Amino acid sequence: MEFFPKVVFVFPLFGMNIPVTETVVVTWGIMAGLMIFGYVAGRNFEKIPRGLQNAVEILYEGLESLLKSTMGEGSEGFVPYIGTLAMFLFVANLIGLLTFRPPTADLSTTLALAGITFVLTQYEGLKRKGIVGYIRGFFEPLPFMAPLNIIGQIANPVSLAFRLFGNILGGMIIMNLIYSVVPVLIPAPLHFYFDVFAGILQTFIFIMLTMTFVASAAD
Amino acid sequence: MSAIDGKALILALSALGAGLAMIGTLGTGIGQGIAAGKAAEAVARQPDAQNDIIRTLLLGDAIAETSAIYCLIIALILIFANPLVRLL
Numbered sequence: 001m002e003f004f005p006k007v008v009f010v011f012p013l014f015g016m017n018i019p020v021t022e023t024v025v026v027t028w029g030i031m032a033g034l035m036i037f038g039y040v041a042g043r044n045f046e047k048i049p050r051g052l053q054n055a056v057e058i059l060y061e062g063l064e065s066l067l068k069s070t071m072g073e074g075s076e077g078f079v080p081y082i083g084t085l086a087m088f089l090f091v092a093n094l095i096g097l098l099t100f101r102p103p104t105a106d107l108s109t110t111l112a113l114a115g116i117t118f119v120l121t122q123y124e125g126l127k128r129k130g131i132v133g134y135i136r137g138f139f140e141p142l143p144f145m146a147p148l149n150i151i152g153q154i155a156n157p158v159s160l161a162f163r164l165f166g167n168i169l170g171g172m173i174i175m176n177l178i179y180s181v182v183p184v185l186i187p188a189p190l191h192f193y194f195d196v197f198a199g200i201l202q203t204f205i206f207i208m209l210t211m212t213f214v215a216s217a218a219d
Numbered sequence: 220m221s222a223i224d225g226k227a228l229i230l231a232l233s234a235l236g237a238g239l240a241m242i243g244t245l246g247t248g249i250g251q252g253i254a255a256g257k258a259a260e261a262v263a264r265q266p267d268a269q270n271d272i273i274r275t276l277l278l279g280d281a282i283a284e285t286s287a288i289y290c291l292i293i294a295l296i297l298i299f300a301n302p303l304v305r306l307l
Contacts, residue, residue: 003299159285166288169295205281212278 003173005106023106030091030103059083070208071215078214081120085113086207093168093199096175097191104202105172110165114157117210121156125217156213160206167202171195229303237294247287251280 005021012018041056049057063083067075089104096102103109126134138149171194178187258276262269296302 003295159282159288162292163281163285163288166291170291173295201277205277208274208278209281 114161118157243290
């Protein structure tokens with residue numbers, strides 16, 4: 001059973017050999033797929049939508065109303081980031097169904113995504129509260145609680161990354177164990193739980209927590 | 220009785236430790252059960268607010284799940300990337 005992602009090929013760069021894992025290859029595949037989807041879906045928008053444009057508009061408006069209900073009015077600027085995150089995570093979590101290894105079953109991917117959210121959260125806090133208010137925020141309610149506040153800020157992205165990683169990897173390992181016991185018939189319905197249900201739920205939770213963190217940084 | 224190899228002993232105890240680490244998920248199970256029960260009560264009292272309640276429940280469950288995920292990570296590290304074997 002493979003716990004670490006396989007190295008697909010080795011890329012020589014400046015005399016070093018950089019191993020390129022399955023995660024990177026699948027991530028680039030997903031990125032290419034999403035870019036092609038974006039190009040095809042956004043190629044010719046019309047005043048009266050038809051066909052694919054309807055579906056894309058439903059997706060966008062659903063996301064926008066979710067953002068408004070979670071973060072309040074005036075949060076439309078986050079739709080592109082949250083939308084990209086949602087689409088990437090949705091495809092990445094479900095790609096296990098196509099026999100690929102999900103990129104989110106690698107801690108590097110989830111830590112990178114959580115890192116982007118962390119930077120966004122801190123930037124948003126800095127922008128909304130100003131540099132003085134931002135620094136003062138760490139010393140509230142009492143000055144000696146500053147270390148606790150800093151740890152609390154760092155724990156957010158770490159738990160965000162580990163939650164997604166643990167859920168997807170755990171599902172993958174359980175499915176591998178089931179396949180090694182009964183390879184036929186039984187695993188099929190279990191894919192619905194471990195891949196489809198858990199994948200969609202974790203996507204939703206990741207974007208919900210991102211929105212909550214950003215919204216709580218602003219006030 | 221043949222002497223036990225040090226590495227074998229570490230691996231055996233690590234496997235045991237991985238199993239014991241998963242006991243920590245007990246608390247998450249109880250906590251999520253309580254949260255789901257409260258959510259059911261809330262929906263019974265206010266069926267209109269069902270969507271908000273479900274969203275809050277999922278978010279709360281995700282946070283409560285963190286400790287269980289840490290247990291899983293510790294178990295996985297003990298099995299697949301054991302740091303103790305290298306100390307021999």
